[in-house]
Amino acid sequence: MHVEDVRWKPGITVSSLVESMKHSGFQSIELAQASKIFCKMKQSNAKIFFTFTSNMITSGLRGFFAQLIELGIADVIVTTVGGIEEDIMKASGEKFSIGKFNSDDVELNEKGVNRVGNIFIPNESYAKFESLMSGMLEKIYAKKSRWSVSEMLKEFGLMLNDKNSILYQASRKDVPIFCPAITDGAFGFHLYMFQQDHPDFIVDVVKDFENILMVTSPDDIKGIIALGGGVSKHHAILSCLLNDGLDYAVYMTTSHQTSGSMSGATTSEAKSWGKIKDDSDAVTVIGDVSITFPLAMMNSLEILNREGLIKV
Amino acid sequence: MHVEDVRWKPGITVSSLVESMKHSGFQSIELAQASKIFCKMKQSNAKIFFTFTSNMITSGLRGFFAQLIELGIADVIVTTVGGIEEDIMKASGEKFSIGKFNSDDVELNEKGVNRVGNIFIPNESYAKFESLMSGMLEKIYAKKSRWSVSEMLKEFGLMLNDKNSILYQASRKDVPIFCPAITDGAFGFHLYMFQQDHPDFIVDVVKDFENILMVTSPDDIKGIIALGGGVSKHHAILSCLLNDGLDYAVYMTTSHQTSGSMSGATTSEAKSWGKIKDDSDAVTVIGDVSITFPLAMMNSLEILNREGLIKV
Amino acid sequence: MHVEDVRWKPGITVSSLVESMKHSGFQSIELAQASKIFCKMKQSNAKIFFTFTSNMITSGLRGFFAQLIELGIADVIVTTVGGIEEDIMKASGEKFSIGKFNSDDVELNEKGVNRVGNIFIPNESYAKFESLMSGMLEKIYAKKSRWSVSEMLKEFGLMLNDKNSILYQASRKDVPIFCPAITDGAFGFHLYMFQQDHPDFIVDVVKDFENILMVTSPDDIKGIIALGGGVSKHHAILSCLLNDGLDYAVYMTTSHQTSGSMSGATTSEAKSWGKIKDDSDAVTVIGDVSITFPLAMMNSLEILNREGLIKV
């Protein structure tokens, strides 16, 4: 395939731009390849593991992720707890605002504003979250005292009502949300407070590992869309590895493989572990997910919509 | 401004996606800001310095750059010589192809293929370039023996005929191309060979520094679009600094400021030098230019087209 | 302070090199600052939270971390489960080997070799780990059925005998090891298998959040050494935030703040959250921890040893 010159035409669509990237070079080629693999996952009826880090929920990607669940693009979700907290906050009407990377952080602290990159979260959003959590925990505890994480998150999702919420959409569509480090946030603090008053209250993370192992099987065709790295990415590929590995894999990250971290680990490295089958379609796209993912995925949605594989 | 959830709609345009990025987070916000500043440059009738590295000409961005020159987006170009060579090769019909980052480089070498990231350039393209260059040098030497770089590149552009060529479009539109390190490539080798036979042949780089200083003035409103880093970026901001600094600046790069390099130097750092005026509109977007630049600029083109500020 | 020229002298020590870096520039300055803050933590008798990612235990840093625990540099450890598994494997005599980043991963998989960057782990190390784990779980289950993670890891450490093991040294020195995502690895799989046969076996992660909150208090002077990012880093700063924030902080990472991730979040950002007190000594060092950390810390150990603050 030859390099071809990219050109703008008035009214150009996202699809048209991504298609031209196939012939451009560097990460644009990898991005176009990711878009193609997203399509293949759905075309082959793969079970799709979708993982992302909390900061993406802080951003406007949250609504897009919820839409993808609604459209049937994600079958299993693995994430970290900060995003779950913020999804609930936003579903309850809290607003985050656009700020700056180079802020005066001491001044922000005095104003009760918490910074995540160039996004600001007010302290009061956390304060309101506390009373929300306590109410929700009371409700589920009334049913039983021992909960696996994904079961609990499903119940919480059913208590929300926001089409842009990942918990809401996942509960409606029976998409399990796994969160192996469930205590690593304000959420964990509220679990702890609740357990102080209810010592028999148990969050059973071992049971949830069984749940993620059982969510698929070696016979399933399996794909992963891993946005960012860390525990979410690792947990999804681990559970697929224990089910004979992945057929399709797209990693989108800003990390590089040179430090040997999970966040930067490539789809190639995963083949050595049997995490990805040797003949799989796999690609790593380096770049900020807030740009690369909507671009690649929206092109795939156009194609899948044309093919009748998603219902808009 | 609040964070807002990103959503896909069938048939979504590039413009619509970039507009939604304003409310998303992380680099998508910076990208949307870049797009806005591109518009402001043109709306304020600024003199626009456009700089890029050679590898972008290796990629399909070349045709897009040529189109931008044609549309009047770039008033002054600064680049490195590898891109100039490859622009001439491509204008003469040479084809580069899409390859892989993880290639067997020893095998490629045996096959006569040179790799630039995930793009392959055949040896023969360089071989043909040699005879092209020698013909072009003969022609200009017939006129005079002492040439500044931008003068020479203008003559070369006039000898080409390819709407996707940056040299061709720049010559037609009287946009000077500066290349301070003109000998750093096969181009330099051919200049050397030519000088062996014509000892009075002189490439006057000092004269060309005068030219870039005179291309603008302190009175002009000035903007820069710097893609990637290195000498091209530095040279353009230096010449603007000596003309009282920039009013608008967009840096798009994969480098970070943490190593103190020019490639990673931010628009903020530039303010300490007076390279950018303190009240200027300036933004740094981190990411692969093959993705971020067409996305941001195509949205600007839509707006400028609507406003009648470019002629399609 | 002026920039001063770095010079080599025959027999130069690590201390001498790090001291000269104070006057050099870019990340070397930040590294020298980190070394100084390490000393301050110990000099002020701070409670030191030490966090790292699993891949560092895959590398030879493991023995250095164990030595730091032995020397009293770390009071609380937070990490991910992969490193715990590998610490146990190595303590049981397993050997990992030095490989290459650009390996043929399909071939490695056929040979039963798993790659982590440029380190190779044989499949059989995981196989042996299985029987180890099952024996250790039987032993602790004989005592009781409900375990918090840090309690369990303490018991495991007492069963090992290897001065280079972090679990061994931590158990001996009563340094708790927290691991919020305890199921995210082979370890989790063995917990699951064990729970299949012993349904009342519970790993109580909520209790462990209580434990990490109680390990310190608002009255303590507190410091953090965060190597890499992810859940380990976040969990330690969260527990310090809930205890009125940190006095000293050193982040060492290859990630940048520009993507808004926890891994790249700077010590400045942490101030907006109250995670780090406004007047604290804090620095972020960008670079591969396998190089930057031993360099900075070994200089601190020399100083602390001279001052009698550690016992060699």
Add this chain to the structure above:
Amino acid sequence: MHVEDVRWKPGITVSSLVESMKHSGFQSIELAQASKIFCKMKQSNAKIFFTFTSNMITSGLRGFFAQLIELGIADVIVTTVGGIEEDIMKASGEKFSIGKFNSDDVELNEKGVNRVGNIFIPNESYAKFESLMSGMLEKIYAKKSRWSVSEMLKEFGLMLNDKNSILYQASRKDVPIFCPAITDGAFGFHLYMFQQDHPDFIVDVVKDFENILMVTSPDDIKGIIALGGGVSKHHAILSCLLNDGLDYAVYMTTSHQTSGSMSGATTSEAKSWGKIKDDSDAVTVIGDVSITFPLAMMNSLEILNREGLIKV
């Protein structure tokens, strides 16, 4: 080779630390490999091309580079003009100071301070440089009117007297300094001013390309130490390519190959071009050169000193 645990011993030397890195992992292994290749270059009597970017001269690495020239480690230097300016400034007594990355750049500008990462350069250093340059240009113009860059820089070096100056040491040791983009800085501005008054004054960059080609031959064993990227790195490998390629290559950079830039281009990619011979010893080390280079090179100096291959 197995992974081995790193340990600190009181009084540990740089050599001892670097030797232990061989068995550690990730970039520490690559760094130890770089150190070994530095030794091999000298042991095999290779012609060593040494390239670096200007910001390294801004930092304290300048004195170390000068020392390497004095010790006979560098046979050919390629760099950018900013570093040459600053070397002359420093040799004339100017002082730069240590600052902060997160500075208030508008305030710095008002104070007449220019920032390069976390280093500050006063405006007055540039002002004094102007009169220095004009004196030096008068002197060389008195000899002849047409100068190649390396010839001119040699003359300038002879006018300095500072053991920490790269120009001074290079002139004394007959090590040519090439600077293909000689006009890209204040230096270029002063060349332009001088040419205004002396129109026959010519800086012949084409002649200097002949000079760098002739500085070595296909018969020489050749090595490159490329610190950072850009034109300096490219120019040195180009001139070696035209002399049949390199036998040894160490690239040290913060850039990654994923964007297809020269700064991030790996030693593997260079093999496809024949820039590095297929059987060569080559390594890429990712990290800030202000840390990685002194560490690796000082270990090599210890070894070479022991072997009597350098004279201290």
